[in-house]
Amino acid sequence: MILRLPYNVDVDVLRESPTRAINRVVEQLRRRGVDVIMLSTGEPGVPPPREVRMWLSKFLEEESMRLYSYTPSPGFLDLREAIVDDLRDLGGIELSSDQVVVVSGGQAAMFSTLASILTPGDEVILMDPTYFGYWNLLAFFKAKPKPIVASLDREFQPDIEAIKEAIVRGKTKALILVSPDNPTGRILDWSTAKAIADIAQDYKLWIIYDEPYRTLVYEGEHIYMYKLAPENTISLYAFSKDPGIPGWRLGYVYGPQWIIKKIGLVSEAITYNPPSIAQYLVLTYLRNREVRRRHIDYVRSVYVKKRDVMVEELSKIRGAEFFKPKGAMFIMANLESILKPVGYDGGKLAEKLLLEKHVAVIPGEFFGRSTTFYIRLSFPTETVERIREGVERIREALEDLK
Numbered sequence: 001m002i003l004r005l006p007y008n009v010d011v012d013v014l015r016e017s018p019t020r021a022i023n024r025v026v027e028q029l030r031r032r033g034v035d036v037i038m039l040s041t042g043e044p045g046v047p048p049p050r051e052v053r054m055w056l057s058k059f060l061e062e063e064s065m066r067l068y069s070y071t072p073s074p075g076f077l078d079l080r081e082a083i084v085d086d087l088r089d090l091g092g093i094e095l096s097s098d099q100v101v102v103v104s105g106g107q108a109a110m111f112s113t114l115a116s117i118l119t120p121g122d123e124v125i126l127m128d129p130t131y132f133g134y135w136n137l138l139a140f141f142k143a144k145p146k147p148i149v150a151s152l153d154r155e156f157q158p159d160i161e162a163i164k165e166a167i168v169r170g171k172t173k174a175l176i177l178v179s180p181d182n183p184t185g186r187i188l189d190w191s192t193a194k195a196i197a198d199i200a201q202d203y204k205l206w207i208i209y210d211e212p213y214r215t216l217v218y219e220g221e222h223i224y225m226y227k228l229a230p231e232n233t234i235s236l237y238a239f240s241k242d243p244g245i246p247g248w249r250l251g252y253v254y255g256p257q258w259i260i261k262k263i264g265l266v267s268e269a270i271t272y273n274p275p276s277i278a279q280y281l282v283l284t285y286l287r288n289r290e291v292r293r294r295h296i297d298y299v300r301s302v303y304v305k306k307r308d309v310m311v312e313e314l315s316k317i318r319g320a321e322f323f324k325p326k327g328a329m330f331i332m333a334n335l336e337s338i339l340k341p342v343g344y345d346g347g348k349l350a351e352k353l354l355l356e357k358h359v360a361v362i363p364g365e366f367f368g369r370s371t372t373f374y375i376r377l378s379f380p381t382e383t384v385e386r387i388r389e390g391v392e393r394i395r396e397a398l399e400d401l402k
């Protein structure tokens with residue numbers, strides 16, 4: 001009898017997320033009475049709509065178990081139907097409810113999806129830079145990342161020729177794309193999206209399309225990859241950004257029914273079901289279309305003002321290069337011309353900023369090899385005044401280095 005070893009994953013490779021590591025230091029600084037300007041978090045700055053919170057509070061008053069019971073593993077059918085309607089309304093996508101599985105947040109969406117498609121040794125193409133969570137998970141599942149540099153001078157659009165060159169038939173399993181992007185704020189443009197869809201179909205690859213910032217678009221339009229390659233695309237969404245419930249852990253995955261079924265089984269194996277209270281909140285939100293639309297418009301208007309202030313302030317730093325984000329919550333600033341001559345990189349700068357200037361940012365090295373001289377700044381959580389103050393302190397820190 002041949003024994004199959006169960007070691008298909010590698011726990012030792014897991015690393016703490018940089019946002020969490022920074023938050024730990026921030027917590028210690030705060031205990032000492034230090035006020036830290038937080039330009040590091042990928043969290044929303046606006047709570048869910050008041051109406052929705054009020055409706056939910058009525059459920060809490062009920063003398064029943066409805067809010068506290070297990071739910072179906074893939075989420076309430078009502079919620080999956082509401083998601084199908086939402087995707088039709090916002091994206092013109094036609095799905096059935098069994099093409100949607102509700103999971104416990106974006107991280108769980110990533111985990112369950114990768115667990116369902118990867119076997120050790122598979123190659124996966126991803127952008128450099130990309131969301132840090134993917135590097136960790138690919139190592140965990142013993143897949144081989146094949147990073148493709150998406151450079152600032154191309155406004156972080158994926159390089160189609162480089163993608164084609166990186167594909168090895170039979171070995172490359174998937175291509176991961178985030179749009180609107182974390183950390184760069186670029187939105188995939190139409191011709192690039194179409195080219196990627198064609199490649200995925202030709203080479204029989206999965207496109208893992210991570211779109212949690214889909215409604216946070218300030219210029220341009222979100223492209224639904226599912227429409228271009230429905231048989232090859234697994235789309236991931238989290239309600240962490242819209243309606244803004246990161247602590248309540250809710251998201252979903254949609255795509256071909258057979259793979260969604262597998263993803264649902266992985267999700268069930270981890271958590272049994274996604275949190276019931278978050279499902280009720282989101283169901284109420286999605287079913288009240290007017291409230292939903294007003295909320296998205298409001299959040300966008302708040303964030304776009306903050307983005308513009310951050311852009312204005314960063315423009316005052318001589319030598320800083322960056323792309324004005326068209327969506328999401330972040331700006332990646334390239335400080336190579338300032339940092340390299342003095343033997344600094346983004347990591348050393350981030351440490352100095354946090355400990356001496358009390359401004360939290362994320363070093364670019366967490367997103368890829370090509371961005372070691374970058375820092376990522378986020379704009380939703382702090383006020384306009386504190387964003388100005390934070391970027392001014394960054395300017396001062398860079399002046400100190402000269």
Ligand SMILES: Cc1ncc(COP(=O)(O)O)c(C=O)c1O
Nearest residue numbers: 042105106107131178182238240
């Ligand atoms: C691109 C991307 N994917 C996934 C996640 C994880 O989502 P969640 O916070 O819901 O786990 C994030 C969170 O910032 C993200 O930016």
